[in-house]
Amino acid sequence: MKDFCMKCGSEMSPGEYTCKVCGQNDMDEYRLIRNYVRSFPNSNAIQIANATGISVSKILRYIRDGSLTVVDSHTRRGR
Ligand SMILES: [Zn+2]
Structure with missing residues (x-):
């Protein structure tokens, strides 16, 4: 599975979040989203x-891409 830069579309190494081409750091945004979804x-x-x-x-x-799960299955199981 290959990752692509959200900004310029360049190919990125798996697990790599900073684009070598344009310097876009997807991790910052991903982290923001993830923190929000957690709350x-x-x-x-x-x-x-x-x-x-x-x-x-x-x-x-x-x-x-599957990097984020918006509806958490854990909350369903608890009921
Ligand atoms: Zn890029």
């Missing part, structure tokens, strides 16, 4: 976008 596990992409200032399309991409 508000049932938020949707639009709510996350409003709270973090990151565009909805980027958030959806993080989610689609």
Whole structure:
């Protein structure tokens, strides 16, 4: 599985979050989103976008890539 820079689309090494081409650090945004989702596990992409200032399309991409789970399965199991 290959990773691509969110900004310029260059190929990135797996586990690498800073783009060697444009210097974009996806980890900062990813961390923001993840922290928000941890506090508000049932938020949707639009709510996350409003709270973090990151565009909805980027958030959806993080989610689609599987790096982010918005609806946490742990909260379901507990009931
Ligand atoms: Zn880049």
